[in-house]
Amino acid sequence: MRGLAPSAAGAPPAVATAAGGVPASPRPPALHVHDVSVRFGDALVLDDVRFDLEPGHFLAIVGPNGAGKSTLVKVALGLITPQRGHAAIFGHDAGDAPERIGYVPQLKTFDRTFPATAVELVVSGIRRNWPVRIVKAERARAMAALVDVGAETLADRPLARLSGGELQRAFLARALVREPDLVLLDEPATGVDFLAEHDLYDLLERYQARRGATVAMVTHDLSAARFHASRVLVLNRRLHGYGLPEDVLCDECLHEAFGHVGHRHAVAF
Amino acid sequence: MGGVLEILGFAFMQRALAAGLLVALMSGLLGTFVVQRRLSFLGDGLAHSAFGGMGIGALAVVTFGVVEAGGGWLRHPLWVALPFALLTALGIAYVRDRTDLSSDTAIGVFFAVAVALGVLAFSRIPPDVNLGFNVMDLLFGSILAVRTTELTAIVVAAVVVVVTLGFVWGRLAYATFDDELARTDGVRARRLEYLLFVLAAVVVAVSAVVVGIVLMAAYLVIPAAAARLWSRSLAGTSARAVVIGMATTLVGVVASFYLDAPTGSAIILTQAAVFVAAIVLRRR
Numbered sequence: 001m002r003g004l005a006p007s008a009a010g011a012p013p014a015v016a017t018a019a020g021g022v023p024a025s026p027r028p029p030a031l032h033v034h035d036v037s038v039r040f041g042d043a044l045v046l047d048d049v050r051f052d053l054e055p056g057h058f059l060a061i062v063g064p065n066g067a068g069k070s071t072l073v074k075v076a077l078g079l080i081t082p083q084r085g086h087a088a089i090f091g092h093d094a095g096d097a098p099e100r101i102g103y104v105p106q107l108k109t110f111d112r113t114f115p116a117t118a119v120e121l122v123v124s125g126i127r128r129n130w131p132v133r134i135v136k137a138e139r140a141r142a143m144a145a146l147v148d149v150g151a152e153t154l155a156d157r158p159l160a161r162l163s164g165g166e167l168q169r170a171f172l173a174r175a176l177v178r179e180p181d182l183v184l185l186d187e188p189a190t191g192v193d194f195l196a197e198h199d200l201y202d203l204l205e206r207y208q209a210r211r212g213a214t215v216a217m218v219t220h221d222l223s224a225a226r227f228h229a230s231r232v233l234v235l236n237r238r239l240h241g242y243g244l245p246e247d248v249l250c251d252e253c254l255h256e257a258f259g260h261v262g263h264r265h266a267v268a269f
Numbered sequence: 270m271g272g273v274l275e276i277l278g279f280a281f282m283q284r285a286l287a288a289g290l291l292v293a294l295m296s297g298l299l300g301t302f303v304v305q306r307r308l309s310f311l312g313d314g315l316a317h318s319a320f321g322g323m324g325i326g327a328l329a330v331v332t333f334g335v336v337e338a339g340g341g342w343l344r345h346p347l348w349v350a351l352p353f354a355l356l357t358a359l360g361i362a363y364v365r366d367r368t369d370l371s372s373d374t375a376i377g378v379f380f381a382v383a384v385a386l387g388v389l390a391f392s393r394i395p396p397d398v399n400l401g402f403n404v405m406d407l408l409f410g411s412i413l414a415v416r417t418t419e420l421t422a423i424v425v426a427a428v429v430v431v432v433t434l435g436f437v438w439g440r441l442a443y444a445t446f447d448d449e450l451a452r453t454d455g456v457r458a459r460r461l462e463y464l465l466f467v468l469a470a471v472v473v474a475v476s477a478v479v480v481g482i483v484l485m486a487a488y489l490v491i492p493a494a495a496a497r498l499w500s501r502s503l504a505g506t507s508a509r510a511v512v513i514g515m516a517t518t519l520v521g522v523v524a525s526f527y528l529d530a531p532t533g534s535a536i537i538l539t540q541a542a543v544f545v546a547a548i549v550l551r552r553r
Contacts, residue, residue: 077453098454105450114305114446115500128454130442132504158501 028091030055030182030214031076035085038071045071046082047238053231055090055181058208059216060225060245063235064258069218070106072235073186076216077103089182098128102175104185107167112160118170119155122146125174145177146170149203165196172200176207183207185217189224197221201228222249276526281413286522288415289536291427292476292488293514298434299469300493300514301507305445307372309494311466312486314361314376314383315354315473320482321383322346322353322474323407324390331394345418346402351474357383358470362463410481410533412522419478426475430468437461442503484533491540492517495547513543 029052038046046068053059061069074080075087078095087094089101102125122142123131131138146152151169154162162170168188175183183204189197201224204215219225225232225245232248234241240257241248276282303311326349357379364375391404406414434441444451444458452458469489477485496509521536528535 074449079449079452095453095455101453103450103453105447109449110447115497115502115506116446117501120502124443124446124450127439128443129439129451129456130446130503132438 027055028088029053030057030090031059031216032088032091033072033076033085034087036072036075036082036087037084038068038075038080038082044237046075048085049235049239050085051233051239051242053214053216055214056208056212057214057230058204058228059214059231059233060229061216061218061233061235062220062222062225062249062257063240067236067257069235070186073184073216073218076184077101099178100181102178102180102183104168104171104175104183104188106186106190107164107171107188110159110167110171114159116159117156118146118151118159118162118166118173119143121159121170122174122177125177142173142177145173148176148207149173150199165192165199168192168196168200172203179211181211181213183213183215185215187218187220189219189221197224204228222254225249272527273523276523281415282522282526284415284417284420285412285532286519288420288423288479289412289518289522290515291423292472292480293492293518294511295427295430295472296476296488297492297496297511297514298430298507299465299472300489301496301503301510302441302445302465303469303489304493304497305503305506306465308376309486309490310373310376311361311469312473312489314380315358315470316477316482316485317380317387318357318383318470319350319354319474319477320407321357321385321387321390322350324387325349325353327400328390328393330400331398345478346407347419347422347475347478350478351471353383354470354474355467358466359463362466366459366462406481407478408482409531410477410479410484412479412532412536413525415479419475422475423479426471430472433464433468437464441465445503480536481533484537487537487540488514491537491544495540495544498547498551513540517543 031053033049033051036046036049037044049068049072061072063069071080075082076089076094078087078093089097092100119134119139119142120131122145123134123138125145126138126141134142143152143155146155146169149169149172151166151173154166154170159167159170172188175185185204188200192200204217205228207213208215217229226249229245231243232241232245233239234248234253234257236257241253277286300312303309323346326346329349361372361375361379364370364378365372368375394400403411440451440456441461441464443454444456444461448458473485473489476488480488492514493506493510495513496506500506500509517539518536521539522532524530524539525532525535
């Protein structure tokens with residue numbers, strides 16, 4: 001495996017990640033994944049995955065289809081309980097600190113027939129349940145979040161009528177409205193055009209700079225991982241690399257995980 | 270207008286309307302979730318499971334001599350239909366939750382088994398036994414003949430449904446929007462789905478006795494489907510489904526009186542007319 005050494009069980013995270021040039025910190029890791037193995041029936045989806053992500057980083061999780069990337073995110077969210085190992089967010093067991101996480105799911109799983117407007121979606125992020133009616137203060141807060149992502153004109157439009165890029169902004173506003181310390185995104189650029197994708201990374205970086213938040217994103221886009229992430233995790237059931245983009249997105253590591261090195265122009269340094 | 274007020278003066282008509290309006294209230298509130306979760310076949314499955322329960326209940330009261338002993342309210346088919354529908358609802362939810370089978374497949378299996386049990390049970394009851402109800406009434410309903418026992422059951426069910434939904438509406442709606450997103454926020458989506466199935470079983474069992482097994486599913490689905498076409502929010506869908514259900518019940522009951530038509534049919538056909546209007550005039 002290339003890159004940083006994953007933290008040893010019980011070892012202070014600062015020790016485990018100091019080799020990557022990140023200042024040592026007494027804070028618990030934003031995301032702690034310890035020896036996680038997940039099996040669905042006969043299929044081993046995650047095999048002994050272990051790493052710590054220090055607060056303030058932008059992590060890109062890359063790997064081929066079926067590599068277990070989304071499963072890893074779901075373990076971190078507490079949606080899937082691993083057969084072995086455990087995950088923690090800022091020292092809390094996975095699923096125990098939902099208020100500290102803003103999650104943007106894959107848009108392809110979203111039911112477009114659900115009768116809702118963008119502002120209702122954002123308010124659901126504030127309330128952590130679905131609003132019967134929206135009070136003035138909630139609407140103001142939701143509108144501020146929509147303004148932050150450049151989607152204020154979408155507020156009262158039905159979700160069913162939004163394009164992929166517009167929908168992505170609405171979901172991002174929903175994730176950011178509660179000012180989370182960790183933003184988790186599962187393939188956020190799927191189904192959106194180049195400009196919308198560029199805007200997404202720009203918004204995430206601005207949010208991160210403003211709040212000092214941590215971002216972890218599943219992506220197929222190795223170029224985005226190279227240019228926007230401060231840490232890259234290469235996964236294909238097992239951890240094939242974790243560390244600085246320039247260390248991890250190398251031919252050897254990508255070949256090991258993907259079986260080939262992909263399009264060279266996309267990952268050239 | 271005077272004629273309508275006159276017929277509303279009859280005690281049986283007041284009971285019928287009270288029962289119909291409460292069924293419309295419960296069906297509208299629950300039907301919104303049933304339609305949005307693509308579980309429209311659930312109402313049919315549960316209503317037919319109630320039929321199976323009624324058959325088993327009827328056979329039990331005959332076998333254990335309750336009919337000869339008088340039996341009172343114990344002879345009512347609801348006492349077996351309700352737990353049978355509840356068990357069926359939990360069975361469907363379990364199969365849906367624990368297997369890869371789709372909802373319609375799970376519902377279809379339970380539906381068929383329940384009807385087979387009901388037919389088998391009724392076939393074992395000698396034709397000359399007076400059960401106190403007619404099998405045709407179970408299938409097609411007899412809202413004008415609703416009795417105090419049935420109305421009481423409907424009132425209790427309505428209170429249970431309204432209070433329960435009042436507590437869980439926001440979480441249930443969130444889980445209906447996106448199960449995974451809701452669970453990341455600590456919503457126990459799986460428990461809520463079981464609760465939805467249980468509430469649907471209660472509504473269908475107590476209402477099917479009045480509205481009829483065949484028509485009950487329509488009561489659960491048509492007002493909510495029409496309301497969905499006119500609404501841009503789930504709360505709006507719920508409110509409109511209740512209003513449509515109540516208004517069509519009122520119109521259907523009065524129309525059936527004047528036209529000397531079966532009341533259940535008149536209500537459902539009125540609902541169908543509203544549904545057609547909703548398709549034509551839907552918000553785009």
